Amino acid sequence: MSAATLEADALWAAVGDPTRRRLLDRLLALGEATATTLSGELPVTRQAVAKHLAVLDRVGLVAGRKEGRQVLYMVEPQRLDEAAQAMARAAAAWDQRLAAIKDLAEAAHREARSE
Amino acid sequence: MSYDSIEREVRIDAPVETVWSIVTEPRNITRWFANEAEVDLRPGGDLVFRFDSGIDGRGTVEKVEPPHLFAFRWVSPEPGRDMVAAQGHYTTVEFSLRAAGEGTLLRVVETGFAALEGTEAENAALAEKHIGGWDMFLERLAGLGAGADVTV
Numbered sequence: 001m002s003a004a005t006l007e008a009d010a011l012w013a014a015v016g017d018p019t020r021r022r023l024l025d026r027l028l029a030l031g032e033a034t035a036t037t038l039s040g041e042l043p044v045t046r047q048a049v050a051k052h053l054a055v056l057d058r059v060g061l062v063a064g065r066k067e068g069r070q071v072l073y074m075v076e077p078q079r080l081d082e083a084a085q086a087m088a089r090a091a092a093a094w095d096q097r098l099a100a101i102k103d104l105a106e107a108a109h110r111e112a113r114s115e
Numbered sequence: 116m117s118y119d120s121i122e123r124e125v126r127i128d129a130p131v132e133t134v135w136s137i138v139t140e141p142r143n144i145t146r147w148f149a150n151e152a153e154v155d156l157r158p159g160g161d162l163v164f165r166f167d168s169g170i171d172g173r174g175t176v177e178k179v180e181p182p183h184l185f186a187f188r189w190v191s192p193e194p195g196r197d198m199v200a201a202q203g204h205y206t207t208v209e210f211s212l213r214a215a216g217e218g219t220l221l222r223v224v225e226t227g228f229a230a231l232e233g234t235e236a237e238n239a240a241l242a243e244k245h246i247g248g249w250d251m252f253l254e255r256l257a258g259l260g261a262g263a264d265v266t267v
Contacts, residue, residue, distance in 0.1 A: 091121045094223055098125040100147035101221065105137045109129035 014059045019044060020052045024075055027062065032074045124222045131212050134219045135182035138210050154187075162187055177207065185210045 014020060019042070026041050027033060035053055039046040053073055056062040060079050064071040127134055137143045144152040149164035149172070160176040174189025186209035206225055213220045 090225075091123060094121055094123040094225065095125075097147055098123055098221060098223060101134065101137050102125050102127045104143065104146055105127050105129040105134045105219070108137065109133050112133070 014055050014061055017052070017055075019048075020056060023049065023052055023056065024061065024080065027073060027075045028077075032072045034070045034072055036070075038073075121225045122222070124220060126215060127219045127221055128217070129219060130217070131182045131214050131219045134212055134221055135185075138212070138221070139179075139181075139185050156185075162189065164189070174205065178209070183212050 015024075022042055023038060026038055030037070030041075033041075035046050035050045038044075038053075039049045042049070044052075053062060053064070057064060057073075060076055062073045063076055064073045066072075137147070139154065139156055141152040141154050144154065144164070149166055151163075151165035153161070153163040154176065155161050156176060156179055158176060158179055160179075162174050162176055164172040164174075166172065172189055172191050174187050176185075176187045178184050178186040186207060188205040188207040190205055209224045209226075211222045211224075213222070
């Protein structure tokens, strides 16, 4: 499996998981937070939060920085925005297909009526 | 916005039966989606969509309730994707058709992005290679379900 494809799948997985989306939401609201803080805000253990943060970190959606013995995480807004935009483009692709289906069906219907 | 499903809808001035034939018949699917299409139109039936890249997108028909419901799950063959390794990474596409006056309301929902979880081996490999490839992700999203241009 190519690295690029692997990363594409990993990013899909990263933003597709509901817990990770909630983590991103909370992180956006808090600005910066540790795994411990986040686990206090969500019905998820600190270990689970750390695991989810690691997934988000790998695909570049969050970044961590060490402060003393803690790691503070924050959202990488540009990447999040890119992901949202890309999803919007995927939706646009379906709009295009639906428009094509509409044209075809309406043309077939007109043809059937005129016969 | 939701990241794990896409929902779109269109109103069509044609009866449900007509829209059904456009959505499900291979000879019509090639006019709005793939270059070539093979669809065994029954639950569990195989389907193959072929695009400009020459790579097959393969999947399985899940629901067929003429003329109202057609769903399949498949692996889309976007450029550069290793189709063997990608097996198991399905998304599900569901078309529902509903009579609306003399026309039809056609709705499509594509879901399953959340299920694209890598295996441990893949994640380990990813951790090694890390970062970059964002453009590939964008490309993949842009070509989602198509991998080819759609002529409108």
